[in-house]
Amino acid sequence: MTEIVVTPASSGRDLRDFIRFPLKHYAQDPLFVPHLIYERKKFFSPSNPIFQFTDVVYFLARNEQGRVLGRVTAHINERHNRHAGEKTGFFGFFECTDDEAVASALMTAAEKSLRERGMTLIRGPFNFSTNEECGFLVQGFDRPPFLMMPYTKAYYPDLMTRLGYEKVKDLLAYEYQYQGSIPDHLVQFSRRIRERKQIVIRPINMKRFVEDVETIFRLYNSAWSKNWGFVPVTEEEFRAAAKDLKPIVDPSIVLIAEKDGKPVGFSVTLPDYNVLLKKMNGRLFPFGFLHMLFGRRSIKRVRTLLMGVVPEYRLSGIDALLVYDTFERGLARGYRSGEMSWVLEDNVLMRRPLERMGAQIGKIYRIYEKVL
Structure with a gap:
């Protein structure tokens, strides 16, 4: 039996791996x-505002020859626990080979750390946090992920179940196709509102x-404050994210x-730059930036x-x-399909208008938890 060694990823080489x-x-x-790659290095840099209130330990699983078999983080988000009144720790960035022993070793290390x-x-x-990528894909493995949404192995949910984890919430990704025009009854409904x-x-x-x-930042923290899993965003975080996204807006x-x-x-709503990122294979140079520079018009x-x-206008x-x-303006701009994600499975107020517009669930992502 191959020995599995899980250690904290503490060196620069470890973080690279x-x-x-x-x-x-x-x-x-x-x-x-x-x-x-450069974006991930920046994301994990200590300068990321999220680390002002997130205490994280990175773990790598290796075999006897030193080959990486998997990874995971064990992190505590102080703002989440203050906001929710919990003592919840989180795991993230989970990836591993299709081997329960590897998954068990990684999750045992994360659980012990927390x-x-x-x-x-x-x-x-x-x-x-919920402000970044989250969830394991449980439906929609035949579809490519949209921008800033995860894509994970089909065997992960089964591994989690075998390790004693239970579903706590499903996150839905609604997909839609532009059919040339918006139905008249929806046009009239919009006009009445x-x-x-x-x-x-x-x-x-x-x-x-x-x-x-800054306006959207204030609206976001107010509108999402009662949502399941919500973590208040700092102005510094929001500004940093907006600065990074501005070139593709x-x-x-x-x-x-x-x-x-x-x-x-x-x-x-953003153009789905995953269409271009796929061609770049993680690299901006030597030719990746050309896809970004000249490929935008190909994004549909x-x-x-x-x-x-x-809250005071939520039922209006x-x-x-x-x-x-969003549908009307996207159609006018020449886009042909889209995804609205994610939507909590029990968020009826958001699901209803999406389904009225003809959107259908394309992917489901699942969040798991376990008592320590």
Whole structure:
């Protein structure tokens, strides 16, 4: 029997192996879309604002010859536990070979690390929170992932179950196709909401990008505050993310809803750059940047990654209006398909307008937990 050694990834070489493992692990999978290596190095850098309140330990599993077999993090998000009143630790970035012994060794190390730091529950995967990639894919393995959504091995859910983990929540990814025009009854429905509620939906102003980002930041923390798993985002985090995403923003599909001039809702939709990232295979140079530079017009898919309405206007139809306008403006811009993800399985207020627009569940991601 091969010996499995799990150790903290504490050196620069260890972190390099941690970052690069998915490239080898998914090398033969035609649907996998790798992150850019330089982007992952930046993400795991101590300068990432998330580390101001996240205590993380990285683990690598190796065989006797030193070959990497898997990886995982064990991290504590202080802001989550303060907000939720919990002692929950998290695991994330889980990848491993199809071997229960490897999975068990990794998760045992993560559980022990969190238990020693006073946690009573482990939940995941979160990379590092609900504000980033999360969940194991349990449905939709035949479809490529959209921008900033995970793609994971089909055997992971079974490994988790065998290790004593239970489902805590499913996250739904709704896909839709543009059919040339929006049904008339939905056009009329949208018009009625605008007229009755006096709602104005506007795109962000790239000349006032910083101000509009701050508006969306405030709306996000307010709109999502009661959502399951929510972790409040700091202004520094939000600004850093916005700065990174600005080069790929299509302002016509990043929307702010206003009532009497007051912002009350928002949605953020981006072109699906995974179409180009797939061709780059994790590398910006020597030729990867050319795909980014000249390939944008070839992107015909979008992903809506954020949407919300402040609590006092939640039942006023603004969420449906944001969904409608996202469809309408995307169609006008020449996009042909999209994904709205993720949506909590029990979020009926968001699921209903999506399904009325003809969107269907394309993928399901699952979150697991276990008592420590």
